[in-house]
Amino acid sequence: MSEKKLMKGNEAIAEAAIRGGCRFFAGYPITPQNEIPEYMSWRLFEVGGQFVQSESEVAAINMVYGAAGAGARAMTSSSSPGISLKQEGISYIAGAELPCVIINMVRGGPGLGGIQPAQSDYFQATKGGGHGDYHMLVYGPSSVQECVDILYNAFDKADEYRIPVMILGDGMLGQIMEAVTLPEMKDVSKLPEKKWAATGKNTGENRRIINSLYIEPDELESLNRKLFDRYALIAERETKYEEYLCDDAEIVLTAYGTVARIAKSAVNILRENGIKAGLLRPITLYPFPSKAFLEVANRPSVRRFVCSELSMGQMIEDVKLAVEGKKPVDFYGRTGGNVMTPEDIVEFVRTEVLK
Amino acid sequence: MAKVFEKTKMLTDAPFHYCPGCTHGIAHRLVAEVLEEIGAEGHCIGIASVGCSVFAYNYFNCDMLQASHGRAPAVATGAKRADPSNIVFAYQGDGDLASIGMAEIVHAATRGEKITVIFINNAIYGMTGGQMAPTTLEGQKATTCIYGRNPEINGNPVKMCELLATLTGPSFIARESLADVKYIVAAKKAIKKAFEHQMKGDGFTMVELLSSCPTNWHMTPEQALEYVRGDMEKLYPLGVFKEV
Numbered sequence: 115m116s117e118k119k120l121m122k123g124n125e126a127i128a129e130a131a132i133r134g135g136c137r138f139f140a141g142y143p144i145t146p147q148n149e150i151p152e153y154m155s156w157r158l159f160e161v162g163g164q165f166v167q168s169e170s171e172v173a174a175i176n177m178v179y180g181a182a183g184a185g186a187r188a189m190t191s192s193s194s195p196g197i198s199l200k201q202e203g204i205s206y207i208a209g210a211e212l213p214c215v216i217i218n219m220v221r222g223g224p225g226l227g228g229i230q231p232a233q234s235d236y237f238q239a240t241k242g243g244g245h246g247d248y249h250m251l252v253y254g255p256s257s258v259q260e261c262v263d264i265l266y267n268a269f270d271k272a273d274e275y276r277i278p279v280m281i282l283g284d285g286m287l288g289q290i291m292e293a294v295t296l297p298e299m300k301d302v303s304k305l306p307e308k309k310w311a312a313t314g315k316n317t318g319e320n321r322r323i324i325n326s327l328y329i330e331p332d333e334l335e336s337l338n339r340k341l342f343d344r345y346a347l348i349a350e351r352e353t354k355y356e357e358y359l360c361d362d363a364e365i366v367l368t369a370y371g372t373v374a375r376i377a378k379s380a381v382n383i384l385r386e387n388g389i390k391a392g393l394l395r396p397i398t399l400y401p402f403p404s405k406a407f408l409e410v411a412n413r414p415s416v417r418r419f420v421c422s423e424l425s426m427g428q429m430i431e432d433v434k435l436a437v438e439g440k441k442p443v444d445f446y447g448r449t450g451g452n453v454m455t456p457e458d459i460v461e462f463v464r465t466e467v468l469k
Numbered sequence: 470m471a472k473v474f475e476k477t478k479m480l481t482d483a484p485f486h487y488c489p490g491c492t493h494g495i496a497h498r499l500v501a502e503v504l505e506e507i508g509a510e511g512h513c514i515g516i517a518s519v520g521c522s523v524f525a526y527n528y529f530n531c532d533m534l535q536a537s538h539g540r541a542p543a544v545a546t547g548a549k550r551a552d553p554s555n556i557v558f559a560y561q562g563d564g565d566l567a568s569i570g571m572a573e574i575v576h577a578a579t580r581g582e583k584i585t586v587i588f589i590n591n592a593i594y595g596m597t598g599g600q601m602a603p604t605t606l607e608g609q610k611a612t613t614c615i616y617g618r619n620p621e622i623n624g625n626p627v628k629m630c631e632l633l634a635t636l637t638g639p640s641f642i643a644r645e646s647l648a649d650v651k652y653i654v655a656a657k658k659a660i661k662k663a664f665e666h667q668m669k670g671d672g673f674t675m676v677e678l679l680s681s682c683p684t685n686w687h688m689t690p691e692q693a694l695e696y697v698r699g700d701m702e703k704l705y706p707l708g709v710f711k712e713v
């Protein structure tokens with residue numbers, strides 16, 4: 115049965131993951147995501163799962179590798195510096211074609227940075243992050259309900275494509291309390307069998323090996339090609355975005371995550387003031403909704419795009435690539451943990467974009 | 470005619486890639502024989518690490534996971550907890566376990582993870598061509614300490630059994646040697662004990678095996694075994710360090 119509840123973003127993420135079938139979690143404390151491991155530490159045992167507070171983020175991601183390799187629905191969460199530490203493990207997971215879910219509640223950087231919201235890990239999340247040719251399926255939810263909806267299905271997507279799924283959030287999304295509808299618990303005993311998993315039950319011809327070592331160049335190249343064929347399929351089937359008032363828009367704002375909510379308010383203010391604005395919001399950051407961007411860019415009514423991020427400008431590179439120079443793209447960002455207001459974006463549009 | 474010897478069914482038919490005189494092969498066989506004897510077939514997961522034994526996943530006749538450098542105990546933790554009915558073992562070299570993976574081995578041990586770690590101490594980085602290992606002996610030559618390990622410059626060798634035996638989580642910690650037949654017999658006994666403790670759910674178990682690397686020690690296989698029986702065993706005494 116689904117139920118309605120007032121929940122903090124981080125806790126809603128943890129509960130939705132469990133209802134989506136998560137039965138193994140390993141993580142190491144770091145602000146601003148601590149509510150996720152804290153919640154998992156008692157809740158997982160209620161559903162017959164396992165929780166480990168690991169000695170480091172490096173160990174956590176490798177525990178996830180082990181649990182996922184043995185067939186469990188496994189997850190880890192962290193924030194920017196910890197996600198950097200996980201990169202080798204994520205690369206192994208991608209290479210060994212293991213499904214898992216990774217949460218990054220992004221904080222400002224580089225270095226120890228700050229603990230306030232940021233979106234400065236976009237490149238790391240969408241372009242590979244670790245070594246080698248690979249991608250993850252990356253979501254940038256903008257509300258607690260959207261976190262729940264994405265987490266609930268994240269393990270299904272991870273299993274279907276045997277790919278790591280990353281949720282790119284920020285401190286604001288983790289801390290905000292919103293009313294959410296929680297879906298009913300999935301029955302993990304009824305999930306499709308993982309015919310590749312090293313469950314310990316197989317010997318001889320049927321032995322299963324979880325591995326990312328390919329010494330023969332041709333074998334590694336064919337793995338690379340296989341992965342990229344899969345990414346193309348994912349782009350075709352899983353790309354998600356939201357269009358808000360773009361039909362007649364002259365100025366198209368674009369943003370993801372919590373910034374998209376701020377940009378949506380800015381669109382409303384601009385419209386109240388007679389400026390035809392709209393919002394194009396990527397929900398999947400990889401695959402990036404490039405086709406949607408090109409299609410909007412080709413509309414004669416559209417004059418310019420304005421990309422807003424909590425960074426010095428990372429997603430804007432994908433926006434520019436997607437619109438193929440059809441329309442100019444301006445950038446408005448804040449960093450260091452500072453967050454823009456809707457009025458800041460309105461002001462930027464008025465003074466810099468429409469000047 | 471009566472069959473007096475048979476290869477254990479817990480090893481595949483894949484030929485070992487190890488150098489002539491390397492003791493990795495002996496260690497593999499002992500582990501596989503024990504797995505067969507304790508009836509692990511059909512509920513067993515092995516973790517291969519990074520080092521000369523990386524291809525262990527081709528040799529053990531059970532489901533296998535290949536782990537990143539040093540992280541085998543963390544991978545084993547995840548695999549064991551995903552289905553605690555499995556017997557789970559990790560097979561690691563000294564660079565893997567005692568250098569880059571020091572945190573993972575200590576914490577798996579202190580958490581009392583119900584896994585068995587087979588620790589191959591050959592006092593050198595074999596796979597990368599003979600660099601100094603955390604277990605390299607004082608005075609022993611390696612490509613990154615060409616005049617011999619000097620504690621002033623290179624620090625001191627680390628004794629893993631002694632270190633882990635101070636923790637509460639382990640139920641069986643032992644060091645054995647592969648340098649002679651009588652030692653090999655004792656090593657197998659220790660390996661069996663470790664797995665039996667795991668099966669009883671007693672806690673973390675590890676058997677360190679003093680091993681040779683004739684290739685990177687620049688010795689003949691016989692000289693290398695002599696070195697294990699002599700200098701190595703002096704620094705790394707054999708025996709059971711903890712059993713509860």
Ligand SMILES: Cc1ncc(C[n+]2csc(CCOP(=O)(O)OP(=O)(O)O)c2C)c(N)n1
Pocket residue numbers: 519520521522538561562563564565566589591593594595596597602
């Ligand atoms: C992160 C990382 N660093 C370094 C390496 C390179 N590397 C491969 S094997 C190895 C040393 C292994 O030595 P040891 O664990 O003693 O095993 P042996 O080869 O002697 O059996 C190193 C440093 C690697 N694969 N990954």
Ligand code: SF4
Pocket residue numbers: 486487488490491492493521591595596681682683684685
């Ligand atoms: S390099 Fe040393 S440890 Fe590696 S296979 Fe050869 S003898 Fe064995």
